[in-house]
Amino acid sequence: MFGVPVAKTILVVDDERALADTLCAILIHAGYRVLCVYSAEEAIEVLRAHRVDLMISDVVMPGMNGFELAVHATQNYPGTQILLLSGNAATQEIIAAPGAEQHHFELWAKPVLPRQMLAHIESLFASSSQ
Amino acid sequence: MRRITTTNVAWQINLLLAVALLALIVVPTIHIHSLVTVWTIAGLVAAGGIVFFMQRLRETREALRKLAAQYAIAIDASRESEARYRTLFDSIDEGFCIIEVLFDENSKPLDYRFIETNASFEKHTGLLNATGRTISELAPNHEPYWFQTYGQIALTGEPARFQNRAEQLQRWYDVYAFRIGLPEQHRVAVLFNDISARLEAEEALQESGVRFRAIYQHAPVGIEQVALDGRLLMVNATQCEMLGYSESELLAKTFEDITYPEDRAAEAVLLKRLLRGEQESYNLEKRYLRKNGEPVWVNITSTAVRSSSGVPQYRITVVEDITIRKRAERALVNAEKLSVAGRMASSMAHEINNPLGAALNLLYLISLDGSLSTSNSEYLNSAQRELERVAHLAKQTLGFYRETGSPTKVDLREVADDVVNLYMPKLKNKDVQIERRYWTEAPIYGVEGELRQILSNLLINSIDAVSTQGCVRLRVSGPSTLDGDRPVIRLSVSDNGSGIKPQHLKQIFEPFFSTKETTGTGLGLWVTQQLVKKHDGTIRVRSKPGMGTVVQVYLPVERRTLERLTQQHADEGINAAA
Numbered sequence: 043m044f045g046v047p048v049a050k051t052i053l054v055v056d057d058e059r060a061l062a063d064t065l066c067a068i069l070i071h072a073g074y075r076v077l078c079v080y081s082a083e084e085a086i087e088v089l090r091a092h093r094v095d096l097m098i099s100d101v102v103m104p105g106m107n108g109f110e111l112a113v114h115a116t117q118n119y120p121g122t123q124i125l126l127l128s129g130n131a132a133t134q135e136i137i138a139a140p141g142a143e144q145h146h147f148e149l150w151a152k153p154v155l156p157r158q159m160l161a162h163i164e165s166l167f168a169s170s171s172q
Numbered sequence: 173m174r175r176i177t178t179t180n181v182a183w184q185i186n187l188l189l190a191v192a193l194l195a196l197i198v199v200p201t202i203h204i205h206s207l208v209t210v211w212t213i214a215g216l217v218a219a220g221g222i223v224f225f226m227q228r229l230r231e232t233r234e235a236l237r238k239l240a241a242q243y244a245i246a247i248d249a250s251r252e253s254e255a256r257y258r259t260l261f262d263s264i265d266e267g268f269c270i271i272e273v274l275f276d277e278n279s280k281p282l283d284y285r286f287i288e289t290n291a292s293f294e295k296h297t298g299l300l301n302a303t304g305r306t307i308s309e310l311a312p313n314h315e316p317y318w319f320q321t322y323g324q325i326a327l328t329g330e331p332a333r334f335q336n337r338a339e340q341l342q343r344w345y346d347v348y349a350f351r352i353g354l355p356e357q358h359r360v361a362v363l364f365n366d367i368s369a370r371l372e373a374e375e376a377l378q379e380s381g382v383r384f385r386a387i388y389q390h391a392p393v394g395i396e397q398v399a400l401d402g403r404l405l406m407v408n409a410t411q412c413e414m415l416g417y418s419e420s421e422l423l424a425k426t427f428e429d430i431t432y433p434e435d436r437a438a439e440a441v442l443l444k445r446l447l448r449g450e451q452e453s454y455n456l457e458k459r460y461l462r463k464n465g466e467p468v469w470v471n472i473t474s475t476a477v478r479s480s481s482g483v484p485q486y487r488i489t490v491v492e493d494i495t496i497r498k499r500a501e502r503a504l505v506n507a508e509k510l511s512v513a514g515r516m517a518s519s520m521a522h523e524i525n526n527p528l529g530a531a532l533n534l535l536y537l538i539s540l541d542g543s544l545s546t547s548n549s550e551y552l553n554s555a556q557r558e559l560e561r562v563a564h565l566a567k568q569t570l571g572f573y574r575e576t577g578s579p580t581k582v583d584l585r586e587v588a589d590d591v592v593n594l595y596m597p598k599l600k601n602k603d604v605q606i607e608r609r610y611w612t613e614a615p616i617y618g619v620e621g622e623l624r625q626i627l628s629n630l631l632i633n634s635i636d637a638v639s640t641q642g643c644v645r646l647r648v649s650g651p652s653t654l655d656g657d658r659p660v661i662r663l664s665v666s667d668n669g670s671g672i673k674p675q676h677l678k679q680i681f682e683p684f685f686s687t688k689e690t691t692g693t694g695l696g697l698w699v700t701q702q703l704v705k706k707h708d709g710t711i712r713v714r715s716k717p718g719m720g721t722v723v724q725v726y727l728p729v730e731r732r733t734l735e736r737l738t739q740q741h742a743d744e745g746i747n748a749a750a
Contacts, residue, residue, distance in 0.1 A: 058526045064533030071540055129525045149580045151620065153529035153563045156536035 049075040050167055051092060055085045055099035055111065056127070065098070068156050069163075082106035089115060094122045095170075096163065101128040101149075112147050123166055127152050266363050267296030273319070273326040273358045274306065281323025283308045287359065296366040297341060311340040325349050326358040335367065344368045394491035398474070400447070400484060402426035414470075414493050416463035427489070432459035432467050446476050447484050457494065469498040532559055581615040582623055584648045584661060584727075591627045592646065595635065603640045611649040616661050616727050622703045623727075629696045630665040630723050637669030637721060651729045659729045660709070666722040672715040680713065 052074045056062035059080055066078040077092060079085050083106055085099065097115055101108035112124045126149045261268060268290040274283045286302040294300060299310050307314050317336060325332055331350035338345060346365045353359040388395060394411030396404055407422045415422065415430060428436055435458035442454040453475035459467040474489040535556045538544070544552065592599075592606055599606055616623075627646075634644045645666045651659035672680060681701045704711045708728050715721040 058530065060530035061526055061533065064530050064537060067537050068533055071537070151580065152525040153532055155560060155563065156533055 049073060050095040051075045051077065052163070053077045053079070053085060053088055053092075053094045053097045053099075055079050055082060055097065055103075055108065057081060057100060057103040061100075065156075065159075068160070072160055072163075074163075082108065082111040085111055086114060089119055089122070094119065096123045096125065096166065098125045098127065101126050109147075123170060124148070125150065125162075125166075127154060262291040264290065265292055266365050267293045268361070268363050269293055269302070270352060270359055270361050271307075271322060273322050273360060275323065275358065279327070281319040281326070283319060284322055284360075296345075296364060297343075299341075311338070313340045314338065322349060322360050322362070325351055325360050326355075329355065342368075344371050394470075394493070396427065396487075396489045396491065398427050398487040398489055400486060402428055405486060411491060414462075414468060414491065415460055421463070430460050432461055435459050443474075446474065446487070449476075449478075449482065449484075452476065460491070469494045528559065528563055532556070532563060535559060579617050579619050582618050582620045583615045584623065584663060585610045585612065587620065587624050587627060588646055588648055588663075591624055591631055594628070595631055598635060599644075602635065602638075602642075604635055604638055605641070605643040607643065607645045609645075609647050609649075611647075612651070612661055614651050614661060614729055616707075616729055618707050618727065622706070626700050626703050626725060627663065627665070629700045630725070633696060633723075634665055634667035634669065634721070637671070638667050639669070643668050660726040661729055663725040663727065664722065666720060668720040671717040671719055671721055672713070673717055677713065677715065 052069050054062050054066050054069070054076060056065070057080050062078055062080060066076045069076045077088050077094070079088055082099070082103055085097070086106075088094070089097070094115075097112070099108040099111055108126055108128075112126060115122050115124060124147050126147050128149055129152045269286055270288040271284040272287050273281050274285060276282050283306045285306045286304065289303050293302065302310060307318070315336075315338065318338070321332060321334065324330070329351045331348065333348045335344065335346050337343070344367045346367045347362060348364070349360050349362045351359065352361040389409045391408065391410055394414050395406075395408045396411060397406035399405050403426050404422055407419060409419075412419050412422060417425075417430075422430070431439065439456055439458060442456060445451055446454055453473055455471070455473050457469065457471050460470050462468055471492040471494045472489050474487050476484045476487050478484050535552060539549070539552055539556065588608065588610070592608065631644065631646070638644060645664070647664040647666075648661065649664075650661040652662065653659055680697050682698065701711055704725055704727070710726045712724045712726075713721065714724075
């Protein structure tokens with residue numbers, strides 16, 4: 043995009059493929075560099091290999107959950123912003139995970155309207171670049 | 173009494189004795205020469221005298237015998253009467269004494285002396301060997317009252333009956349006193365009874381009556397005496413208070429009049445069984461009707477009181493107000509329903525939100541295609557709008573009854589709009605104006621569903637409080653600092669409704685307190701306060717009856733609220749697992 047020298051990189055993590063894929067498509071269309079995976083384990087690999095500005099992750103996933111992934115990311119990649127999306131079913135047990143209280147992740151309830159999401163991401167990057 | 177006179181007999185005897193003596197002395201002193209004739213005459217005279225004397229003596233002896241017999245009878249009679257009197261005197265249970273009242277020179281009674289006392293006297297007075305002594309010697313502090321009373325009787329002869337206390341003897345007496353003997357003897361017979369024990373018993377009985385009355389009137393349960401035809405014969409104060417009637421109003425009614433119509437049949441069956449003697453008492457949970465028509469849940473125990481032959485006379489019914497218990501039960505059922513709904517909503521939310529999200533994303537992607545025909549583009553826009561509505565509804569309703577939710581960044585303005593929209597039909601129905609003003613941009617961290625519930629509870633209360641065409645104002649402002657402390661967002665819900673009575677203000681945050689009688693659970697404000705506390709906030713209420721109510725909720729903006737909430741969720745999770 044013009045006026046944006048380097049596109050921001052966003053990592054999308056969701057075991058619901060339809061959701062992950064469509065969100066990725068929207069973000070790509072909006073001009074971001076997007077990486078898309080369907081599990082937390084894959085996300086860890088991606089984080090190791092790429093510099094990620096924002097990670098948008100589902101919370102409830104088989105295997106490692108979004109919360110644990112977020113904890114891992116903040117500890118290892120402090121430059122990565124994190125946005126958690128929750129279908130809210132089992133959020134409670136995940137937030138009850140050990141060490142959870144030390145972290146404050148932005149948590150959005152699903153479903154998220156695409157326009158709202160884009161506006162929010164824009165404001166996140168705007169404030170972090172200041 | 174018969175008089176016996178002995179003078180005639182005595183005179184006759186004396187005369188005969190005198191003649192005989194004269195003959196014996198005179199005869200020897202006559203001249204010797206006429207001795208023979210003299211002796212002859214003397215002998216004749218003497219013989220005649222002796223004969224006469226003997227005859228009189230016989231008569232006299234006879235008279236004496238008669239007299240003695242008569243005298244003996246009289247003595248016997250007197251002895252018998254005396255004994256009989258004494259027996260009677262000593263055998264009566266009452267105390268009896270004859271006293272002599274002692275006066276001063278001005279006829280003022282000063283004291284009295286015991287002339288005679290009976291066997292019971294000691295028992296009634298505790299005075300030993302009283303006969304011959306004065307009361308002042310025996311009881312120096314005896315009240316002047318007694319002297320005056322007895323003095324009056326001694327002077328006038330008018331008997332008196334009275335009850336009085338003798339302090340020094342520490343007894344109460346029931347007394348009957350009357351004059352006896354000659355007036356100048358100043359004697360009074362006193363028949364009396366020590367009634368201290370009786371009075372004490374009466375007093376104890378009276379006291380126990382008073383105690384019973386106090387218990388009866390102020391027992392925490394209603395108590396009724398009910399006639400067999402159903403009329404209320406007696407009701408205590410608690411019962412009157414429970415039903416909002418005065419005592420006289422209730423006594424003009426039957427128990428059926430004050431029973432909720434639907435509950436009458438159930439009691440009629442039990443009552444029949446009770447009166448037939450099939451059971452001693454019955455127990456029933458039913459509703460009474462207050463004077464203002466509201467039902468009161470009560471638990472009654474009714475017992476038949478029967479005559480010695482077993483015929484029912486009346487019933488005693490004890491009435492316990494169980495409104496609060498019933499309300500708690502209802503609230504519990506509601507809470508259970510809510511929690512079931514909440515669990516369902518929670519799992520449904522997960523199932524619905526993901527595909528919904530995907531569909532929304534897909535529609536958005538299609539909308540990015542510039543080659544869409546105008547009509548297709550419009551169809552797409554409609555589809556998006558409809559799905560957004562579904563998303564909104566899903567969030568609002570499925571998230572709404574969620575018992576626990578995760579803390580997120582929440583925009584109170586959005587929450588306020590959502591809640592107002594939810595109650596819009598109710599507002600329109602009642603023709604209530606709603607005025608919204610938001611002077612804030614800052615989100616707060618909190619559990620959205622719970623914040624929604626706070627607002628919803630406050631809004632509902634305001635809508636209920638105002639009359640038609642009333643006005644409810646909703647304000648969100650801040651952040652500002654409260655008491656110079658931390659920055660907070662202020663949420664204010666005010667109305668121009670009926671207001672809260674000052675005596676109720678202290679109670680409004682208590683669980684199960686409600687002025688909405690049948691419609692309120694009494695949990696709304698309590699839950700609201702709990703939720704505000706959980707969010708580290710404060711709640712303030714100002715109200716004036718007839719003017720309206722302002723409720724202000726202050727919620728902190730700081731992120732540490734989230735930490736606390738997260739911790740709390742962790743604790744709840746652990747508790748739930750345990």
